Amino acid sequence: MQDVPDPRLETDTDAIVRITSTAICGSDLHLYEVLAPFLSPGDVLGHEPMGIVEETGSAVEHIRPGDRVVVPFNIACGDCWMCRRGLHAQCETTQNTDQGCGASLFGYTKLYGQVPGGQAEYLRVPQAQFGPIKVPEGPPDEQFLYLSDVLPTAWQAVEYAAVPEGGSVAVFGLGPIGQMSARIARHRGFRPIAVDLVDERLKMAERNGIEVVDARHTDDVPAVLRERTDGRGPDSVIDAVGMEAHGSPGAEFAQKMASVLPDAVAEPLMTKAGVDRLAVLHQCIDSVRRAGTISLSGVYGGMADPLPMLTMFDKGLRVAMGQAHVRRWIGDLLPLVEDESDPLGVRDLATHHLPLEEAPNGYDIFQRKVDGSIKVLLHPQG
Secondary structure (H helix, E strand, C coil): CCCCCCCCCCCCCCEEEEEEEEEECHHHHHHHCCCHHHCCCCCCCCCCEEEEEEEECCCCCCCCCCCEEECCCECCCCCCHHHHCCCHHHCCCCCEHHHCECCCEECCCHHHCCECCCCCCEEEECCCCCCCEECCCCCCHHHCHHHHCHHHHHHHHHHHHCCCCCCEEEEECCCHHHHHHHHHHHHCCCEEEEEECCHHHHHHHHHCCCEEEEHHHCCCHHHHHHHCCCCCCCCEEEECCCCECCCCHHHHHHHHHHHHCCHHHHHHHHHHHCCCECHHHHHHHHHCCCCCEEEECCCCCCCCCCCCHHHHHHHCCEEEECCCCHHHHHHHHHHHHHCCCCCCCCCCCCCEEEEHHHHHHHHHHHHHCCCCCCCEEEECCC
């Protein structure tokens, strides 16, 4: 942690937000190893913030100083060809064409615009004429904070899974995205079956009414899933793990080697020959029934990943993936988080509330999955 100058308005579409709560995301952890070559000294991380509007540019009309807002992790204009079609993660106004990447993201390296992020006391919000989501006063921050990333990502994961009416969906990984994907699937009338190997994560899912598979107790998770789904496998599968899956020692070694190389060597290596840890994705391909759908919400970053194309083609699988188009799903989600009955259990996700200065410890326990850590929230204002 270090002190930096307070952000200032730079354009008439900016806003300055005083952060009251911000979270550490699983994709922030990828910056420890896999994406470390793209970080620069002084980068401000974090893309799950909310707080109070302090100042707005002249073109920002839907929010004003004093409003309580959640800030989506992707930065979108709301009016380009992509945004008008609800594809905000591909916004053409903030797209990073020089890197071959989509819309800019808060706090996510030079790949995505190198925009200072929300793990800070104050945040400059570009494209504030569209992005920030106004939320009501009263309830605690964690009732709304997950609208910045976790809930839209999980909702899109279920949407992309194309689960048939009354169908089944396996969710691999019970971090925050997997937890909420399973709860959203249950809320929408599907049968979620969640897979993980960490006690606290499995227990959290179970107390929220989710059927679980403890991967430590079987050496063939796909077989267990087929047994529970009439021998065919689940109709759909959600991969909420991504590039750092357990059980991929070769790729793990390659990723760690790349992370210690000089950036000038590691960057082109990762963008042309990088590989992911694919153990979970291979289990997803094996598990899903024929003619089923795989939805990838876990982040992958490899450019030379080997996939079993014969199996995928023979099974007739559909695969959908990508960054969440946050604002596209807010109309579905806002009524659910405003509902005092808490149908998605948003108040049962955060396991740690820390002051901002304890962020290094928060990253450490989240990375090592110790101290019961599932979701770490940081509170810059105490």
